[in-house]
Amino acid sequence: MNPPRLVEITPATHRVEIDLVYATERNLTGKPIYRRAHCLLLEPAEAALRRAIDVAAQAGFTLRIYDAYRPPQAQQVLWDFLPDPNFIADLGRGSNHSRGTALDLTLVGAHGEPLDMGTGFDEMVAASGHFHAGLPEPVQRNRLLLLGVMHAAGFTHIESEWWHYELPGSRALPPIDNAASGPWRLM
Known part of the structure; x- marks a missing residue:
């Protein structure tokens, strides 16, 4: 059996913007978690991302990716910082980011x-939930637009984070250790 194959996502190969916040201090821990900034997805997730890119482009938008494959070691750093299962998957359950089948992203307009999604990426508050009541109508429309783009491409969402999308059935796959991520080790 072949090991899982991660594919690198770049602006040149995928017509996306990439801002891997976990390779910077601009994340909830305040410190870089990744030593290297490579945006990676498992092959089936990469194929679905290509569909999402095309759907977004039809409406005049680009995707900005904040995170994709996340080694289990990085997931542990996040859990140690914020052990809240509403927002961070513990290693016992595993994150679909660590399976290479999830990504965090937003839509970017023509300018x-x-x-405006109402909250920032990784803002761990109730208002970050997909259908949080009380947000202004333009924010609700923007979130629904992103939801439509990603669902049309074959992704599903989780309730608590407007930015998080993953392939259905991802839990059946094993996590991919940092050492198994080929030449793109993040940590």
Whole structure:
């Protein structure tokens, strides 16, 4: 049996913007978690991302990716910082990011600015939930637009994070250790 194959996502190969916040201090821990900034997805997730890119482009938008494959070691760093199962998957359950089948992203408009989603990426508050009541109508529309793009491409969402999408059935796959991520080791 062949090991899982991660595919690198770049602006040149995929017509996306990439801002891997876990390779910077601009994440909830305040410290870089990744030593290297490579945006990676398992082959089936990469194929679905290509569909999402095309759907978004039809509506005049680009995707900005904040995170994709996340080694289990990085997941542990996040859990140690914020052990809240509403927002961070513990290693016992595993994160679909660690399976290479999940990504965090937003839509970017024609002028290069991300759409207003009401909360920032990784803002671990109730208002980050997909259908949080009380958000202004333009924010609700923007979230629904992203939801439609990603669902049309074959992804599903989780309730608590407007930015998180994953392939259905991902839990059946094993996590991919950092050492098994080929030449793109993040940690």
